[in-house]
Amino acid sequence: MSEKNLRIVLASRPTGWVEPSNFRLEEAEVPRPGEGEVLVRVKWLSLDPYMRGRMNEGRSYAARVELGEVMVGGTLGEVIASRHPGFAPGDRVVGQQGWQRFGIAPAKALMKVPDPRLPETAWLGAAGMPGVTAWMGYREIGGLVAGQTVVVSSASGAVGSVAGQLAKIAGCRAVGIAGGATKCDYVVKELGFDACVDYKSGPMHESLKAACPAGIDVYFDNVAGEILDAVLRRVNPNARIALCGLISGYNGDDIPLRNVFSLLVNRVRLQGFIVSDRMDLWPEAMGGLAAHVVAGRIRYRETVTEGLETAPASLIALLKGDNFGKRLVRIL
Numbered sequence: 001m002s003e004k005n006l007r008i009v010l011a012s013r014p015t016g017w018v019e020p021s022n023f024r025l026e027e028a029e030v031p032r033p034g035e036g037e038v039l040v041r042v043k044w045l046s047l048d049p050y051m052r053g054r055m056n057e058g059r060s061y062a063a064r065v066e067l068g069e070v071m072v073g074g075t076l077g078e079v080i081a082s083r084h085p086g087f088a089p090g091d092r093v094v095g096q097q098g099w100q101r102f103g104i105a106p107a108k109a110l111m112k113v114p115d116p117r118l119p120e121t122a123w124l125g126a127a128g129m130p131g132v133t134a135w136m137g138y139r140e141i142g143g144l145v146a147g148q149t150v151v152v153s154s155a156s157g158a159v160g161s162v163a164g165q166l167a168k169i170a171g172c173r174a175v176g177i178a179g180g181a182t183k184c185d186y187v188v189k190e191l192g193f194d195a196c197v198d199y200k201s202g203p204m205h206e207s208l209k210a211a212c213p214a215g216i217d218v219y220f221d222n223v224a225g226e227i228l229d230a231v232l233r234r235v236n237p238n239a240r241i242a243l244c245g246l247i248s249g250y251n252g253d254d255i256p257l258r259n260v261f262s263l264l265v266n267r268v269r270l271q272g273f274i275v276s277d278r279m280d281l282w283p284e285a286m287g288g289l290a291a292h293v294v295a296g297r298i299r300y301r302e303t304v305t306e307g308l309e310t311a312p313a314s315l316i317a318l319l320k321g322d323n324f325g326k327r328l329v330r331i332l
């Protein structure tokens with residue numbers, strides 16, 4: 001192939017905030033698929049907060065990216081060449097090709113786009129990993145009971161927006177927490193949450209109390225820190241907290257927790273989860289989410305930048321909160 005591969009590798013590990021210098025753009029040969037493998041041209045790269053953790057040296061729930069390795073990332077692309085009978089050139093596939101224009105994958109690591117009725121980027125967002133994360137948090141920990149109050153932080157984001165809409169579909173009162181009036185307006189007016197608290201407009205306690213007059217039964221937490229503490233002051237007995245993310249501490253800050261008393265006296269169940277632990281549930285989750293998207297019951301918003309070169313700045317913006325909805329890079 002005369003075309004070259006373009007890829008972004010991890011050049012150095014961040015200390016604190018991610019910097020553009022942590023990445024390096026490289027040109028390389030387009031790889032050739034081996035027996036049982038497929039060559040994919042990436043069209044869309046998903047940017048997600050977990051990428052910050054993969055840039056660290058330390059141990060986590062998934063392997064770190066080594067220095068000089070291509071950055072990890074969920075992708076949607078087109079099969080260019082296949083040495084597996086299950087895939088043919090032209091197939092649209094969801095995979096993990098990472099931050100590059102062309103990637104090789106074993107056939108078992110690819111999924112054909114399951115339902116052509118959806119816009120293809122939905123498979124990286126509301127009907128893909130972020131949507132499945134929202135679904136899984138309730139399935140494994142939160143449990144949705146009609147009439148109960150569900151609070152979701154980072155409510156305008158890829159995971160939070162789906163979490164709130166799933167709560168509404170189940171007949172719950174859905175209350176979002178988001179940064180700024182524009183995001184809160186979107187969460188209520190476009191996504192249909194019952195209320196949204198702007199955590200940037202001052203201490204949250206009174207506004208959370210007003211938005212949750214019957215207390216809080218389920219908290220879908222994407223953030224932790226001060227927001228989790230504020231929620232713990234309003235939880236009902238036997239509340240469930242699905243701990244999905246800790247974005248307030250991803251750049252290395254401590255994550256304090258003060259209202260520990262509330263966990264005990266309210267018999268709160270707080271449990272973390274990792275969406276990839278239950279891959280067996282993904283087909284069920286994706287099927288349900290796709291049906292909601294097609295029917296217009298789940299809506300979403302995307303922030304798209306153009307070209308692989310924009311990925312570092314775009315990830316940095318995502319981690320700094322300068323983000324609205326699902327963040328994607330269109331690979332040209």
Ligand SMILES: NC(=O)c1ccc[n+]([C@@H]2O[C@H](COP(=O)([O-])OP(=O)(O)OC[C@H]3O[C@@H](n4cnc5c(N)ncnc54)[C@H](OP(=O)(O)O)[C@@H]3O)[C@@H](O)[C@H]2O)c1
Pocket residue numbers: 048049050129130133154155156157158159160177178179180183222223243244245246247248249273274275276318319320321322323324325326327
């Ligand atoms: N457990 C799992 O398996 C799993 C899977 C996927 C994602 N996650 C986690 O789910 C969370 C949401 O992911 P996402 O892809 O949907 O990202 P996202 O919510 O679309 O984007 C990140 C958002 O986090 C908010 N934020 C950033 N810094 C914050 C801070 N210090 N305090 C409060 N909010 C802050 C910002 O929204 P505001 O402007 O509203 O603050 C920002 O837009 C992340 O923590 C991620 O790691 C977990």
